[in-house]
Amino acid sequence: MTVRWSLADARRHLDCVRPWLLAFSTYTLLTIALTWPMLPRAASAVVRDTGDTLQQTYSLAWIWRAFTTDPFHLYDATIFYPQRFSLAFSESLLVPSLLAAPVQALTGNPILAYNVATLLAFPLTALAACALARALTGSWPAGLLAGLIYGFYPYRFDQLTQVQNVSSYWPPLTLWALLRFNTAPTWRWALVFWGTLVAGALTSLYSAAFTAVAAGLFQLWELLASRRLGGAAYLRLTIAGLGGLVVLAPFAYPYVVLSRSAAFHWSIEPMIGFSADLKDWLSAPPENWLYGRVTAPVRAGSLFTQHNLFPGLGALVLAGVGLVAGRPRALVWRFGLLAAVSAVMVHGPVLIAFGELTGIPLPYLLLHRLPVFSSIRVPSRFVVIAMLSLAVLAAFGLSAVLRWRAERVQRRTPLEQGLVPGRTVTSTWIALAAGAVIAAEYVSAPVRTIPVPVGTAVPAVYQWLARQPDQFAIVELPMWPTKGDAELGTTWYIYYATYHWKGLVNGRTTFYPPGYEQLVESAARFPADPAIVALRGTGARYLILHGDLYPPPERERLMALTPLREVARFGSDIVYDLDLTGRRQP
Incomplete structure (x- = not known):
């Protein structure tokens, strides 16, 4: 053919x-x-807040990674480790x-x-x-x-x-x-x-x-x-x-x-x-x-x-x-x-x-x-x-207005048609005027944007994690509560996970896995032994303590009392070994 x-x-x-x-x-x-200035800042900023935006940034990045590496485990995202189907919590x-x-x-x-x-x-x-x-x-x-x-x-x-x-x-x-x-x-x-x-x-x-x-x-x-x-x-x-x-x-x-x-x-x-x-x-x-x-x-x-x-x-x-x-x-x-x-x-x-x-x-x-x-x-x-x-309905309304205008033009006498602009020009201007009025009503620019670290600007601890060859899980402290503005702190952990893709015990979504809130409560008592036992129970290899997120006196107390062995330190971010054999030597 x-x-x-x-x-x-x-x-x-x-x-x-x-x-x-x-x-x-x-x-x-x-x-x-x-949406200005969203476009010129699209590579390094999010709009308005870092809650849902960073959480969904993770979701989009994970879906691409799953499709290209292991599509049959699409819903087994790295958050809420070791929970299965964690992507489906939102x-x-x-x-x-x-x-x-x-x-x-x-x-x-x-x-x-x-x-x-x-x-x-x-x-x-x-x-x-x-x-x-x-x-x-x-x-x-x-x-x-x-x-x-x-x-x-x-x-x-x-x-x-x-x-x-x-x-x-x-x-x-x-x-x-x-x-x-x-x-x-x-x-x-x-x-x-x-x-x-x-x-x-x-x-x-x-x-x-x-x-x-x-x-x-x-x-x-x-x-x-x-x-x-x-x-x-x-x-x-x-x-x-x-x-x-x-x-x-x-x-x-x-x-x-x-x-x-x-x-x-x-x-x-x-x-x-x-x-x-x-x-x-x-x-x-x-x-x-x-x-x-x-x-x-x-x-x-x-x-x-x-x-x-x-x-x-x-x-x-x-x-x-x-x-x-x-x-x-x-x-x-x-x-x-x-x-x-x-x-x-x-x-x-x-x-x-x-x-x-x-x-x-x-x-x-x-x-x-x-x-x-x-x-x-x-x-x-x-x-x-x-x-x-x-x-x-508004489209039907504009169509009716244009129809009325067309019918009126058709009823003109030859003399009127020579003196008054034709139907097409008039109808075009009516439509443009309607669109301009509505567009003016909808202007909400400029939108507020918040800078977000990308690439080499990502904190050094996450770049270190990305260089570690094998796959393992981490838990980050503080573990933020699941309700209120405090939960927004977790979205930064989730976002930075797109740079290392290790399992992450932390998570923030619409719904939470069973037992997660109890784990958050236990982690709040770190470095008490029950808290360490609960965190080890997740199967995470490393604990990352973000010292700058604690008041100075509490930060010093946590670092002094923890029995865990320090693996690496990047400014106020400290990596501890959660392995049972990884106790700090007295």
Whole structure:
């Protein structure tokens, strides 16, 4: 078979690709501007704090290392030694790791790899929403506007420290595939739907769970209102779903195993603190140029960044127009219903109104009974689906405005057409003005960055560990508590592990292995014999004491009283031998 490729074919394909390249380029430039100075500092700094960022930097680097050295032990990360499947104590971030992998492979810089994955998430997320909205409205300006809203709304900048929360590119594609399946129930669209849902689960458990709720709501609408699909269509969807579960099973297995020994669920009480308050819809991040100061009184008392949900006035106005005048009406009402339901789900199990717990139960209580949702601590992240719905409604709104403008131009007399600018120019300016207003509402730059040592700037003790030829485990003191700000100290140990890859008894994740908190309590009594016995019980070969993290009197006491043999010293970092034969000679 001969394949002929003409210049006309090349031009035709280029014409199809060019708008997508322009859209991606536009969103990329917006990302650079709105996250400034994140890009120029990407190789040696993280955004805002060193908690989740350093923990997830480790996860992305470990996944690359596991894929290239021992992929069958992907979840057996080095943290929480000797715990099996330790990567599964938090989200595995497999898809973001693919974005980070080329950078990690070329540079060996885990901070740069993490920041690149985070920055790329913005244009990819916006482009996915653009694809959905353009398919629904048939309008490029409307699609671009939806991408702007969904990809860059203020809440997203509060999540810069968590790559999985800004990597929201799968929900629009999943819903788009489902809508296509409902109009053309082929194997292709059934597989695309489940493929994107599985990919979403390998990116963020939260996002996939909330997207599944949205998809279920859409199919309930389809079943009750349209009734276009027959038994054969649902059979295809079911078989494709079983295939998706087969693909997902190896990645879900470690979580299933750990759930038998660890408490992989949250009770109602802690979830309430991470649920949205009614006033949160009026709260913008403090860094936001337009609304940060204005909403400060509303924001007062909110301890977590999950509470700044204000979507911007421009998006709300256009979404209102879309709800009233958008076409086709069936799709508008479908996304309107999804926006309403997801806005309620954001508030979690019990309604909180302006700081007061009302005691009014909400539908999220039903979701909490399901296995996956009982592992979700932050219901307010349901705002991702609410904002996707709002972005699509705003796209319908802009499409309606442009349609009105086109109809008005068509009704002009020949004399009016000669005196007034034409439809294309006017429509372009309307779309640009709408985009400019919304982009101005979303500016939160400059973002705060924190320098992080990389390469040869990493503390000497970790460079020494990297030079040790065999594989063994270490434990680092102080062992920080698992709750409160103190746990952030552990993330530095985790990050530096990317330079030596020895087993690390310490760890910090969403959930903790059984017995870890008791080990932390025992380690706090070091150098008492029970503490040393507990630390030796982990199987670690060396104990690293970070003297600069203790008050001077306590540091001197620890060094004087410890019975362990000193192996190496690097400033205030001292390496002790935990081996039973490694007692210091009197």
